[in-house]
Structure formats: structure tokens, C-alpha cells
Amino acid sequence: EEDEVKRTLIQFLTQLKGQQNNNSTLLWKLDTDPCKDQWNGVICDAQMSIKRLDLYRFNLSGNLDVALLCNSQPLAASLTFLSLDDNNISGGIASEIGNCKQLTRIHLSGNQLAGNLPASLATLNNLKRLDLSNNKFSGPLPNLDRISGLNMFLAQNNDFSENIPAFYFSNFDKFNVSFNNFSGLIPDVQGYFSADSFLGNPGLCGYPLQKNCSSQIQRSTSSKISDEEKSKGPSKEQILIYSGYAALGVIIILFVVLKLCIGKKRGKKIEAESNGDIEKTSYVSRESKSEEASKSGFSVSSENGMVSQQSLIVLARPVVNELKMEDLLRAPAEMIGRGKNGSLYKVMLTNGIVVVVKRIKDWSISSVEFKQRMQLLNQAKHPHVLSPLAFYVSKQEKLLVYEYQQNGSLFKLLHGKSKTFDWTSRLGIASSIAEALAFMHQELGQHGIIHGNMKSSNILLNNNMEPFISEYGTMPKDDHQQSSTFATPIANDAFKGDVYGFGVILLELLTGKLVKNDGIDLTDWVQSVVREEWTGEVFDRSLLKEYASEERMVNMLQVAIRCVNRSLEARPSMNQVVLMINTIKDEEEKSLIYQV
Numbered sequence: 001e002e003d004e005v006k007r008t009l010i011q012f013l014t015q016l017k018g019q020q021n022n023n024s025t026l027l028w029k030l031d032t033d034p035c036k037d038q039w040n041g042v043i044c045d046a047q048m049s050i051k052r053l054d055l056y057r058f059n060l061s062g063n064l065d066v067a068l069l070c071n072s073q074p075l076a077a078s079l080t081f082l083s084l085d086d087n088n089i090s091g092g093i094a095s096e097i098g099n100c101k102q103l104t105r106i107h108l109s110g111n112q113l114a115g116n117l118p119a120s121l122a123t124l125n126n127l128k129r130l131d132l133s134n135n136k137f138s139g140p141l142p143n144l145d146r147i148s149g150l151n152m153f154l155a156q157n158n159d160f161s162e163n164i165p166a167f168y169f170s171n172f173d174k175f176n177v178s179f180n181n182f183s184g185l186i187p188d189v190q191g192y193f194s195a196d197s198f199l200g201n202p203g204l205c206g207y208p209l210q211k212n213c214s215s216q217i218q219r220s221t222s223s224k225i226s227d228e229e230k231s232k233g234p235s236k237e238q239i240l241i242y243s244g245y246a247a248l249g250v251i252i253i254l255f256v257v258l259k260l261c262i263g264k265k266r267g268k269k270i271e272a273e274s275n276g277d278i279e280k281t282s283y284v285s286r287e288s289k290s291e292e293a294s295k296s297g298f299s300v301s302s303e304n305g306m307v308s309q310q311s312l313i314v315l316a317r318p319v320v321n322e323l324k325m326e327d328l329l330r331a332p333a334e335m336i337g338r339g340k341n342g343s344l345y346k347v348m349l350t351n352g353i354v355v356v357v358k359r360i361k362d363w364s365i366s367s368v369e370f371k372q373r374m375q376l377l378n379q380a381k382h383p384h385v386l387s388p389l390a391f392y393v394s395k396q397e398k399l400l401v402y403e404y405q406q407n408g409s410l411f412k413l414l415h416g417k418s419k420t421f422d423w424t425s426r427l428g429i430a431s432s433i434a435e436a437l438a439f440m441h442q443e444l445g446q447h448g449i450i451h452g453n454m455k456s457s458n459i460l461l462n463n464n465m466e467p468f469i470s471e472y473g474t475m476p477k478d479d480h481q482q483s484s485t486f487a488t489p490i491a492n493d494a495f496k497g498d499v500y501g502f503g504v505i506l507l508e509l510l511t512g513k514l515v516k517n518d519g520i521d522l523t524d525w526v527q528s529v530v531r532e533e534w535t536g537e538v539f540d541r542s543l544l545k546e547y548a549s550e551e552r553m554v555n556m557l558q559v560a561i562r563c564v565n566r567s568l569e570a571r572p573s574m575n576q577v578v579l580m581i582n583t584i585k586d587e588e589e590k591s592l593i594y595q596v
């Protein structure tokens with residue numbers, strides 16, 4: 001299978017390279033490994049699956065053969081990202097793209113790609129970002145509104161035609177179809193996009209363009225009708241069908257009128273019999289509403305104190321498909337935490353799924369910004385970061401719904417009663433969390449989103465004891481920070497706060513000690529012990545008992561100490577931390593092989 005994947009990739013990449021391109025740096029060879037030997041533009045995950053093909057500005061002038069790529073089952077099952085931006089590639093998008101179901105991003109901008117888009121594009125349910133701009137694509141757009149998570153669609157400077165289908169514009173942060181050949185009425189953009197997104201399409205009309213639609217559409221429809229009328233009058237069959245419809249219409253109207261008369265008579269009778277009852281019923285239902293709300297331990301209120309009608313926005317459809325606010329309010333719940341930035345409830349839904357609802361306190365972020373933040377968090381998915389399943393936002397309330405993690409937090413595991421937590425597992429957790437945090441910094445740093453509250457109670461463990469960073473990007477910031485940081489690149493210092501938090505988690509993993517113990521701060525204590533050259537005293541006794549390698553523990557301690565350095569500049573970036581920890585992990589793995 002590995003050989004087949006390699007062969008397919010080489011064929012795909014060689015076709016992309018084209019005849020003229022003799023760029024010898026693009027070495028994709030059968031006797032090497034795409035992941036281990038780091039083929040140009042091929043990016044793999046820790047499990048050595050090919051995740052990304054990033055060939056942006058590779059000076060490629062060949063042909064795009066998506067069918068080849070997506071007909072390879074292992075590649076189709078792993079590939080999440082395809083970027084060929086700014087090359088000189090020709091060809092089109094074959095319908096086999098629909099097999100590459102894991103794709104979240106497709107970037108094909110700035111090439112010579114042409115032809116119609118296949119309908120199968122609309123079956124890529126995980127797709128978030130699609131950039132087809134600056135190519136020669138033509139024909140109508142498929143109905144991409146079926147992809148609920150799509151939040152970027154760029155198709156400017158092509159030759160697309162016909163109507164623009166409706167999209168969920170409120171989900172989008174970028175949308176551009178300017179300079180094409182679209183025609184007809186622009187769908188309702190709900191104020192999310194300006195005329196710039198639609199300019200340069202002569203046949204397009206309506207808001208946000210300054211071109212009134214009614215006259216144009218009326219003209220075209222009336223000319224169509226008169227053309228049809230001119231071409232032929234109604235046939236005999238048509239006259240028969242129309243008169244049939246008319247007769248049916250008369251019967252329906254008679255039936256409705258009859259029903260109305262009977263209903264009115266009955267209504268009058270009931271009203272006369274029980275005059276005060278209507279008042280009573282509406283009062284009871286209001287009361288039962290508030291009863292329902294309090295059942296779950298939390299209720300959602302709007303300005304006028306009533307249960308809000310705004311709905312829950314579901315992000316992870318397969319897990320909590322169709323979850324509604326009423327389901328949350330009705331389900332039995334138990335409060336499991338009350339921190340400085342909100343309370344946490346464990347909620348048992350009627351379908352057996354257990355979720356956790358975080359109610360965020362005192363965060364003066366606007367609803368629009370909060371929604372944008374949720375969308376960005378939902379895009380930046382990492383296998384070791386717990387993404388919200390759904391959220392609710394109003395002026396008064398901000399709720400986040402997460403999947404409940406059976407095995408609790410790393411804090412509980414380290415400091416709770418059961419202490420069967422060996423060195424290899426600790427190393428595995430450190431490495432997974434470091435990779436996840438580095439990934440999130442890279443994906444969301446440019447939007448000013450960091451974790452902001454890295455600590456062992458925010459590292460959760462699932463059934464298989466796999467770790468997850470929870471509550472990423474949900475930490476309210478001070479107001480003065482708030483207005484200045486959101487949606488703008490943030491200073492390096494903010495990342496370094498997360499690096500510090502991660503360093504403290506490493507110290508907890510190495511020492512098994514609490515962050516604050518009898519007023520003594522763990523970082524101060526570790527640093528003082530190391531200064532006195534009693535480093536061995538630092539480590540958790542259970543690690544020493546299992547004869548874990550002291551050399552590797554010392555190396556890890558050095559990483560932790562660098563992360564908690566008082567000077568922000570002296571702290572490494574999370575990418576550097578990942579490299580250091582993975583070197584230690586590699587050494588550990590090699591030593592285990594030798595032991596076997």
C-alpha cells in the first residue's frame with residue numbers, strides 16, 4: 001500500500017511539474033519516503049499519514065490530475081489540504097475530487113485551470129476554504145451551500161456564469177465572485193459583503209451593487225414571456241389542463257370556506273363556556289417554561305427576562321445533530337465547576353450523549369466577534385484540541401457546548417488518588433499537547449486567538465486516555481486588550497503566556513506536584529532545587545521507581561525550565577518546544593526498541 005501511495009504521488013506530482021520544469025530540488029523518488037524523507041511540499045502527521053500537499057509557488061506548469069490523487073483510497077482518506085496557488089498549472093477539476101472527503105482546504109488560485117466545476121465538489125462536507133480565483137473556470141457554480149462549514153469562497157477573475165446560488169453568507173469571512181460572467185439577482189448577502197465582492201459581472205443586479213434589479217429582471221422575464229407568446233398560443237392540451245386546475249381551485253376554496261364557518265361557530269361556543277380559561281392557559285405555559293429552564297440548572301435569559309428565542313449554533317453536526325436549546329434546558333444537569341471566568345455543567349441529553357456546557361462570565365465581546373471566533377476555532381481543527389460542538393450567544397449569555405471526556409483532566413490524573421501514570425504516557429501527553437498548541441498558535445495567532453489559560457485542568461483525557469486541550473480561545477480578556485487584539489496579529493508575548501502555561505504542565509508531569517503547595521510555587525521550588533544541583537530530588541518518586549531514564553527526564557526538565565523563564569524573549573516558541581520534546585521522545589522510542 002505504501003508503495004502504491006508513493007507511486008500515485010510521484011505520478012501526480014510529476015504531471016504537475018510539467019515538461020519544461022526541470023527543477024532538480026523537487027525530489028520525489030520511489031526509493032525514499034514522502035514523510036520520513038520530507039518530500040518537498042508533502043506534509044505528514046505524527047502517524048506518518050500524508051495530510052497536506054502544499055505546492056504554493058513551486059513554479060509548476062503541468063497538468064492537474066485530481067482523479068489520480070483521489071482515486072487512491074489511502075490518499076483520499078488522509079489528505080486534508082491541497083494548495084497549488086500561484087503556479088502555471090492547466091487542466092480542470094475532475095469529479096473524482098468528491099472522493100477526497102477529508103479535504104478542508106483547496107487553494108488553486110493563480111493558475112490556468114479551466115472547465116466547469118464538478119457537482120461532486122458540493123459533497124465535500126468537511127470543506128472550509130475554497131479558493132479558485134484567478135483561473136479560467138467557466139459554467140455555473142454547483143450548490144455549495146450544502147457544505148455547512150464552508151466559510152471562504154473565492155472565485156474572482158474567472159469566467160463563471162449563470163446565477164449565483166444562495167450561500168450561508170453569515171458563515172463566511174471571505175466571499176468574492178467579482179469579474180466573472182454571473183447574471184441575475186444577487187442572493188441575500190445579509191449585509192455581510194459589499195459591492196466589491198460582486199463587481200465586474202455585467203449581468204448581475206441587486207444589492208449590494210448599485211444596480212436596480214427590478215427593471216432588468218422584469219424586462220428579461222416579460223421579453224421571455226412575449227417571445228413565448230409570440231412563438232405559439234396555448235395548445236388544446238394546455239387549455240384542458242388549465243381548466244382542470246381552475247375547477248380544482250374552486251373546489252378547494254369552497255372546502256376552506258365551509259371549514260372556516262364550522263370552526264367559527266364552535267369557537268364561539270367554547271369561548272362562551274369558559275371565558276377565563278384562555279388567560280389561565282397562557283400563564284401556566286409561561287410558568288412551565290421557566291420550570292423547564294430551571295430543571296437543567298441553568299436558564300438562558302434575554303433582555304426582557306424571557307427564555308430567549310435565539311437558537312443554538314451547532315458546529316459539529318455528526319455528534320450533536322439537531323441539538324436545540326430546549327434539549328439543553330430540559331436535560332438533567334449537574335454543576336461541575338465554577339471558575340473565575342464562568343461555570344461548567346455536565347448535561348445528560350435524552351439521546352444518551354453527555355455534554356458539558358460552559359457558561360462564560362463577564363466577557364464584553366460583541367456577538368458578531370464571538371461568532372467569528374467560534375467559526376475560526378471550528379476551522380482550526382486539531383486531533384488533540386477539543387472543539388466546541390455548539391454555542392449560543394446573546395448580549396447576556398455566552399454558552400459553549402463540549403463533548404464530555406470520561407477520564408477527566410490531567411490535573412485529576414496527576415494529583416488524584418490513582419497514581420498509575422508511567423513515564424511513556426507522560427511523554428506521549430507532553431508531545432501531543434505541545435504539537436496541538438503549536439498548531440493552534442500557527443493557525444489562529446494571526447487572528448489574535450491564543451489559549452490564555454493553559455493548565456492541567458484544561459487538558460482532558462478521553463476513553464482511550466488520549467489528551468485534548470480544552471477551552472481553547474474561550475478565555476475572556478481585559479477590555480483594553482479586547483478591543484486592540486481581536487482579528488489583528490498579536491504580539492509574540494501573548495503566545496509566550498501559553499508557553500509558560502505549558503512549561504508548568506511539564507513541571508507537573510515531571511514532579512507530580514501541585515502548582516501551588518502550602519504557598520510554595522512549583523516553578524520557584526524547581527528552579528531553587530536545580531540551582532542547588534539537587535536535580536534528582538525534583539522528579540516524581542513513582543517515575544524513579546519504574547527506572548525511567550533520568551537523562552531524558554533531565555532533558556525534559558530543561559525544556560520546562562526554558563518555558564517558564566521570567567523573560568518572555570528567553571522562552572522558546574511552541575514550534576521549538578515541539579522539536580525538543582520530539583527529540584526526547586525519539587530517543588525514548590529507540591531505547592525501547594533496544595530493550596526489546
Ligand SMILES: Nc1ncnc2c1ncn2[C@@H]1O[C@H](COP(=O)(O)OP(=O)(O)OP(=O)(O)O)[C@@H](O)[C@H]1O
Nearest residue numbers: 336337338339340341344356402403404405409457
Ligand atoms: N469536556 C469536559 N469533560 C470532562 N470534564 C471537564 C470538561 N471540561 C472541563 N472539565 C472539568 O471540569 C472541572 C471544572 O472545569 P472549569 O473549566 O469550570 O474549571 P477549571 O478548568 O478548573 O478553571 P477555569 O475556570 O479557569 O477554566 C475541571 O476539573 C475540568 O477538568
